[in-house]
Amino acid sequence: MLDSQIKMSTSSYQQLYDLIVDENHQLRKLHDIIDYSFVHEELRHTYSENMGRKAVEPIVLFKYLMLKVIYELSDVDVVKRSKTDMAFKFFLDMAPEEEVIDPSLLTKFRKLRLKDEKLLNQLLARTIILAKEKDLLKNHTLIVDSTHTKSRYNKKSARTILLEQAKKVRRQLYQIDENLRDKLPTKPTNSGVLEDTIAYCEKLVEFVEKKDEFQYAQKLMEQKNLLKEFTLDHTEALKESYDEDARVGHKSYDESFFGYKTHIGMTPERIIAVAHVTSGEKNDGKQLKDLIRISEENGYGVDEIIGDAAYSERENIEYAKENDIILISKLNRAITHSNKKSKIGFEFNKDANTYQCPGGHLSIKKVNKRPRQNAVDGKGDVETYFFDVEKCRECSLRKGCYKDGANTKSHSISLKSNTHLEYMVFQETDFFKERAKERYKIEAKNSELKHSHGFEVASGSGLVGMRLQSAVTMFTVNLKRILKLLDEKEA
Structure with a gap:
């Protein structure tokens, strides 16, 4: 009540x-x-x-x-x-x-x-209202980027997670007294039964909490508290073998992560105006329209977008032009293709610099051709991206994508240079180059979220948990930034 x-x-x-x-x-x-x-x-x-x-x-x-x-x-x-x-x-x-x-x-x-998924932007809207009241926002530029957050459970079983945390508790105990080894609860066997592991962890927590002399060992108590939280949460957060909503995303061709992306739009004053949480494999550029729409709903109108090459898709360029928005996003030749096949889920991954299929797998080879019959303006190329058929054969999304028995799986794109000729001229102007320099600010904000506010690893599981973490973190970070701007204004 x-x-x-x-x-x-x-x-x-x-x-x-x-x-x-x-x-x-x-x-x-x-x-x-x-x-x-x-x-x-x-x-x-x-x-x-x-x-x-x-x-x-x-x-x-x-x-x-x-x-x-x-x-x-x-x-x-x-x-x-x-x-x-x-x-x-x-x-x-x-x-x-x-x-x-x-x-x-x-x-x-x-x-x-x-649990309300609208909470994140409701909180951000409050900080935008406050920033306006304090006369801190000077223009309508939105700097966009995404930051990745690793899943708390990192594709490990519930049993493995609990045992690893229990091991950290035992290590702290051994540092206090090596003779405690024989007094601690017996480790569970390799039966793989989750209930046995939970019972063991509960006994280990109880052992620490009963000893008064341990209450002043700060590191031990911190690790014990985490183990207790993990154990209490097992019915919701640990009952699956891994975080159900998390997905594999790519930071580069060789480096991947398992978790989430938070797509962020920030003002030049470094106040986050909008955020949108997705699983880790989602394409950055595809989120731009939503970021603009939600930013305006949050009270921050947009007449300029600054972002990296992920946002220079043909669709985004056309959308910005139709809505009188200046888009500052350097063209990436591969992601600005005229590509009808992209509608079925093949998307360019700018971090890995290649295409990925609907199942999230990256291509392993690219071939470039210039067939004259397909080049309307005489300058058209066709790029064909090949995928690992061994992965295709095991993929849960292979139906309608991979033909059983096929030895290859490819995805072709028609390139037409005249489509982006106007934008190519624009990105060479001094105005474009000068405005593009503002993008570094959002990279610094992403670093602050991760290294100062625990955004590198998800504190819970699922999209709901990640949205909540984003909501509280970004609301708090925005208030701290507003305080700093006010102090600078009064100085």
């Missing part, structure tokens, strides 16, 4: 915050910069107002998730720190003497209240 109105905490100790939490503290600034009551309104429909036990205010739970992002903490550790850190309590709108929540509430909050 959720109260129909937000109730503010009152305490005779409230003045302690003025003495302890400095006015320039990051959490005080994040607390004051925006009215978080919108979280209550957005999530009211997920609660009952007259049935069940009284619920913890969703604003508080959402702020706990923000703290997890800012300080890269587990559920258990963010709650533990909130018990003693006055800056945390101030940010959470708690009274100094107020008790913290049970960490399990955060898990339930994520799974039961934050």
Whole structure:
């Protein structure tokens, strides 16, 4: 049951915050910069107002998730720190003497209240409104790119994941006392039974938690807390042999990853205006129309796009021209083909610099020809990309794509240079070259998300989990950026 109105905490100790939490503290600034009551309104429909036990205010739970992002903490550790850190309590709108929540509430909050796929851009829209109110956005340029996030489960079985985390706990224990080896719970046999592994992990967690002397070993407790989370989550996140929604994507021809892509549109001021989460194999260029549409829905109009060669597909060039949008994206000869076959799922992968089939497999060879009968303007080429038939024979999507018994599988593209002649002239102008220099900003933003806010590896499983991680992370990162811009403005 959720109260129909937000109730503010009152305490005779409230003045302690003025003495302890400095006015320039990051959490005080994040607390004051925006009215978080919108979280209550957005999530009211997920609660009952007259049935069940009284619920913890969703604003508080959402702020706990923000703290997890800012300080890269587990559920258990963010709650533990909130018990003693006055800056945390101030940010959470708690009274100094107020008790913290049970960490399990955060898990339930994520799974039961934050499943709306629109949440990500609803939060980004709030930060765009705030940036406009502070007069921080100066134009309508959208810098676009995608960043990949590896699956938390990395194509491993639930049993393997649990055993690997249990091994990390045991290593920390051995560093404390080598003689503990004979006292620890017996490792499960190689039967492959998940239930046996779960029981073993629960016993190992219990062993650590019973010993008072271990409570001050920070690294041990952090690894124990992660093992406990993994074990508790097994019925949802670990019951499959791998993350169902994650897919193999390519960072280059030789380097791949298993996970997700978050397609991002950012302002030149480095505020994320729009984001769209997909599985890892999705083509970047195909997301451009959605990024523009959602950006405008979020309150950030677009009259210029800056991106890498992935966005210079013929369809995107034509769309930009029809909608009076300047597209700054250097042509890649292979992805600007006139290609009817692309409709059945063959797409150019700009990272690997070759084509991939609907099943996500890359071509292994390319042959270039120039048949005169197909060259309307005398300059047409045909490129043929060949695929590994051994993979085709095993592919679940082979029906209608690969003919049983065939020794080869190829995909041909007709190239017509006159189609892009106008754009080729445009990309040689000084204006194009100067505007293209802005693209580095989004690469720096991607690096910040990964290295400072845990975006390199998914914190949960599935597209729902990845969207939630993106939502909280990007909302928090945007607020931090707005604070920095305001400080620079006042300096």
